[in-house]
Amino acid sequence: MLHRIELDKTYLLRRKVLIGTCCLLSIIGLFLGIFNLLRAEASPILATFELIYALLSLILMYRALNKRHQEWEVHLYVYSLTALIIFAIYIAELTNFRFCWALVIPILYFLMLGKKSATIPTSILLVLSVLDISVKSEMMFSSMLINFICSYLTVWIVSYVYETNRENSEKELQELALLDPLTQRYNRLALTKQFQKISTKPNASMYIMLLDLDYFKDINDNHGHEAGDIILQQCAEKISLIANHHYTFRIGGEEFCVIVEATELTQALVLAESIRQQISQHEFNFEDQILSITLSIGVTQFETEMTLSKALSQADAQLYEAKRLGRNRVSY
Template sequence: MDTEQQRFSDMKRRVYKIVLPVLVGLLGLSLFLSENEGLLLMINLILLVGMLFAWLLLSTKLSLRVIEWFLLALAGAYLLTMVIQGIYTQMLEYGDSSLGDFIIWMPLIALLMFLLFDRLPALLANLALFVVLLIPSVPAFPHLHSEQVESLILFYTGIAVYTGLAYFLHQLYRRRAEQNAMLRFAYMDALTGIANRHRIDNWLRKKVELGEQTGQLFSVLFFDLDHFKDINDVYGHKTGDDVLRQLAKVVQGELDHGDLFGRWGGEEFIILTDTGEQESFLLAERLRKAVGEHDFGIAGRVTASFGLSVNRPGDTAESVVLRADERMYQSKQAGRNRVTGRTMVSGDD
């Protein structure tokens, strides 16, 4: 859950880094092309400087929540000031029919609420903003002509529509995120964070089908840790679990882009790579040495035994794994800490 929240927070920070400069540029261009002056110009300049300041804060270690609160306070103050100025200056004093162009920012405020808060608090916050923006208009309604009243009604209706749309988008994103999280957990080994057997089975099936259709070669590297039961018996299962987690990181650090790695079960692991026997043998040998040279802490030095097989016509997922499994046990029987392929064998060095 913490990982999901951090991923969402990082995503928001990236979005803000892109969106804020765009908004600053648009607002600056609007001010340059408009004839705003006096209080109206000052209000927009404060908003522009505030957004630029928030963008600079995104590159610091300051909590994203603090930056979001700053943006929310800035946006709320801006809207309230502009509504008051629009009603009592633009409409009542100058006779304008609308509040002004600032209303185009309303959708962003509604979305910001749902980025900052959970679903219900965001809905309540938008409702509170609606009330706060409605209050200044109440005394002015009797003094407004029909076009001005219609403009205000459209403005407040727009707030409600934007809130509903933001609520719907939030729900949609939340459900999609939950589905993605469930899918990841369904295919992920909880202990090591790598693929689990269910996902490996899917990979194998697709690799075998592709091999039958196109002749594409792939290799299966099947390996497990030597004397792992002794580690659990001597140091406890907690240490054993830590060894498995470290092993996963060591192996991941040695794999090339496109290599598929997962936990088959217990201390057994599988790698699928789109290479023939010679290349996959070199990979297995590199992994064997990397594992053997790694310091696993309390458990000390640990070795692994490897078996590898390459797909061939008529193979099934089970048959190609079975050959790799049998060769892995040949490595065990030959003294462990070895790699055994169909024609290539490495020994303990």
């Protein structure tokens, strides 16, 4: 689906959260590590782990700042933090209230990983924390345990609801940014994204078609711009039904672009001819009037390392040739 490749604000948000988290945890880890090393009754193992985690936080923060971090590194960082918190809770007495650290974790996990990936480490931390509190309190339903569970679940649910709504809102905004408001087909920005996606595939093979409505100005002049808008909407819908919605783009005025993923020229030309014929034979309706429209189509083949601008320029030259030869035809 096209919306998966555009305007990735989620990546930017997760990267900022990761940088901020790494910065904060490196400071906290360094402070707690040194503090626990200086305390005679503290665990030197825990202090060592905290210092190591502070160092890992700095390394990951540096990589994130330079956009070099990988997804697996973030997952490793999250699970390492889970292990560190569980170990700290395990070796401490309940009166130290170290388990309170677990309450802030769901928020970080959902912001850094998203609702799907955050579920596993969040669940692990809850289960092991509850088990530890249950054993140490010697009561399965102590007030401390019940309060911890209720607090943890509240933070978890709020984090989940927030992340769900944020993802849905972003998807809606992405769609709005990529859709032409009149025809509800994808626009030139979406064309750029789709072209990049396909052209970077190994052995990419595609054809670019430029379609222009013939004598469209006459429709606006004779029937008004409202008629022109309706014709554009109906024509866009017809083209997208034939060529596939995710490969149909309105790139200006009465001009459309269609990307054809095909290895043979014949496939692209057959599709272009099918669009031309069906549009020319279709009866467009406006206020009980039947209007006819035709298309001129220019087709060009994508070549290795060809830019979108170059492909459109070549297709436009073929479109001009189709117009010169009398319109309502396909030129390659």
